[in-house]
Amino acid sequence: MTKFTQMGRRMIVVTVILLLLFGYIGWQLYTVQIRRHDELYKKARMKYTTVKTMNGKRGEIYDYSGNLLVGNIPCSDVCADPSIAGDAKRCREIAKFLAEKLEISEESVYEKLMDKEIVTRNPDGTKKVRQRKFVIIKGKVDYEIAERLKLETARLGYKTVFYRETTKRYYPKKQLLANVLGFTNLDRDQVVAVIGLEKFYDNKMRSVQGLERYERSRDGLPLAYGNSSMKEDKDGFNVYLTIQEPIQAILEEELDKFMERFTPKSAYAVMADPYTGDIIAVAQRPTFDPNDRNSMKPNAWRNRIAEDTFEPGSTMKPLVVAGALDRGIVTPETRFDCEKGLWFYGGKSLKDSHPMGILTVSEIIQHSSNIGTAKIALAMGEKTLDEVLRSFGIGSRTGIPLKPETAGIYRPLKLWDTLSITRFPIGQGVAVSPLQLVRGYCMLANGGHPVKLRLVDRIENPATGIEQKMPLEKHDSIFKDPSTHKKIVEMMKTVTGQGGTAKTAAIRGYYVAGKTGTAQKFVDGAYSRKKYIANFAGFVPADNPRFVLLVVADEPNGGIYGGTVAGPTFQTIAERTLKYLNVKPDYDADARDQEQKLAKKKKLEEMRREREIEKTRNGVIPAPVQRKARVSRPAGNGKYKINGRKYRYITFTKR
């Protein structure tokens, strides 16, 4: 009985203990599962859930044929975890290795690896020390270098070094089209478009960030049955330009030579298709290499073709004359007295650089007479002149996708003064942007149809491959008389022909229609006698133009006239482009040369025969025909000194 009682007590004790234990476990379970459920579940989820952001790819920019102009190049940030970098000796070893491979200072890498703690302050003022687990050794390391480094660090067992994959905006053609393309910057890992097309189409080219959330196993791989969610990232749209890279390369190369030869303050050239308004090539100097941020000077950033204005000078004349011809105010044969180069109107004198007497309208264009053009404008009247200039787009923006774009300087009719009617037609008192002038010449070339200049041809969604084409606008001709186009083209052809102001712009085998422009710069309230803008605008082949080309030099050295400064560059760019485009010549230049040679020979033969006849008639030998004496060029580069003063040969033929 006693035994039974003792056993019963023990049983009770054990039962109570067990019950207490079970109670404690139950309480713990209750605490973990119910009371602290949210907190612990969150902690656990954080431990086994991975959140991955995917940035997508920013849209790329291509030329018309799909040659890449702006792309994204893969690269890596070389990072390190200082908490596992080891002692000073090990850190020194790693720093030496990384510094050598990445071409950076060993000391800075060592300092980063040795900086193992982050000290922060709690709200109560106490210090909190955490281990530093992330430092960037060098950002945006080239793909090949990073890949090589990855293998080497793995081989050497530098577990502290790891790599963060990233991309950087890259401009593979360097300074080619740099101003138009623009560039982007990085602001706290966010891409910020700064200028050019990058900025204008930023909302189209910007990628949409994606987010992937998944539960992972110990080795970091996603669990097959774990919870996961995903928001897909979206690549930005690709932009295809109207630019043709090979022609762009020709233009840039020739513009570089032009800068070397005339060392102007700035220069730009624009080439456009006169029928569609597509800009085929465009370049400016100074420019920059978007990959090299050190070369980026603010004066090189500006998009001069859209932002700058200049007084076009005589390149304005064909627009005015075309208007006068179209309205029947003048014909190509109408004569005007060009006053021997000096004419007073409105109390001010107007001069011609080459004094001329009576000239036809065609000759006014050929010799670029200011007085003749001013008189044509007077015959037109202010209202008609204003209508004509506005119809060619003077004073209105081209709408090209570059911001900001100037509308030029062109006064409303009510603000014109007495001199305006004689100065605006010769490109004085009016300022245009290079693009405006190109648009005007496109209209001259295509028969008077207003065009909308296009820089972007299509935008492509890389995910679907669907392309959105930028619309081509077609308008009725501004010329009421269909013969106006032919008449003005014929006149403009004479500019590059014999006796014209731009023989240097002529191309063998092709008829070139164009016009020179030489404008004095307006400095400190007066027209400067030293600072000029020389330009040449034209189109080739004149009767069926493939392109309109404008070449402008701001303050050139070694020449001031559009014909001598911009003409030769126009010629070389146009000739190379015609060859590239495989444009059939207008005439056989060799055959024409042969004909001219034969005609000359025939003439000489006739002269010789006449001499013979004369000789037999009088029995006297007539004096031989005086040939033009030729002065040989001095040795060297054409410069020489007399009594300490420097001289330079300008012409080599004594007339």
Add this chain to the structure above:
Amino acid sequence: MTNVRTMRTQEEIRRSSRASAKRSWMVSLVIKLSFMFALIFLAVNARIIYNQKAEQINREIARTKSKIHQLNREIANLKVRKEQLSSWPYISSRINMFKLGLRPADSKQIRKIVLLDVDGHSGAMNGTAELYRENRTAGTD
């Protein structure tokens, strides 16, 4: 009362039949339970094997994905590099560096054009084809 043939009493016979009934019930239960456990075992095993396979494939997918990602990065890098190398400024710099003395194409360079038929042989101009066997498209001055 004793059964003469088996020499067993009625009581014994009753007990024996009760025991055999109990035994057969036990056997059937054991069989049923074993079958059930076998099924569960099979199902669990199948699930484990399936899970294992799924995980294996999952890993394979992850590996392939990472490989594709790497290849894409390499392709992007090569694409940019190709564009860089095929750009005219680069080519012209090389021409200048190696003094190649290349000149722009001129139509007058062509002395004779040999037209080829579909098979790459010169059709109508057999004699010329023989003459210009080396330079099959055009001879240059």
